[in-house]
Amino acid sequence: MTKLKVELFGMARRLSQAKEVEIEIGDKDTYRHVSRALAERFPAFLGHIITPTTFDLLEPYFFNVDARRVVQDLDEMPEPDKPLLLFFVDAGG
Numbered sequence: 001m002t003k004l005k006v007e008l009f010g011m012a013r014r015l016s017q018a019k020e021v022e023i024e025i026g027d028k029d030t031y032r033h034v035s036r037a038l039a040e041r042f043p044a045f046l047g048h049i050i051t052p053t054t055f056d057l058l059e060p061y062f063f064n065v066d067a068r069r070v071v072q073d074l075d076e077m078p079e080p081d082k083p084l085l086l087f088f089v090d091a092g093g
Helices: 011-016 031-041
Strands: 002-008 020-025 061-065 084-088
Touching: 002 011, 002 031, 011 084, 020 031
Parallel strands: 002 084
Antiparallel strands: 002 020, 061 084
C-alpha cells in the first residue's frame, strides 16, 4: 500500500473541512484511484468535484504534483514521495 498526502483547496477544503488528508492506495494504483479514495472518504465530493461514475475530476479541479506539474492523465501512477494538491483554476477579474 502507498500512503499519499493530499492538500485540498476551494470547495474540496470546505466540503471536507480539512486542509490536508492522507489516503492509502495500492502500489500499482493510479490518480483515478486517488480520486475514488477521496470520494469514498468524502461522499460530498461526488457531483461537485469528482464524477460519480468515472472518478474523473470535474472542471475546474485538477491534481498538481509538488506544485510543479499538472496531472494530465488520471490513469498514470502517482509519485508517493511528492506532495499532491487537489487544486482548482480560479478565474475572474
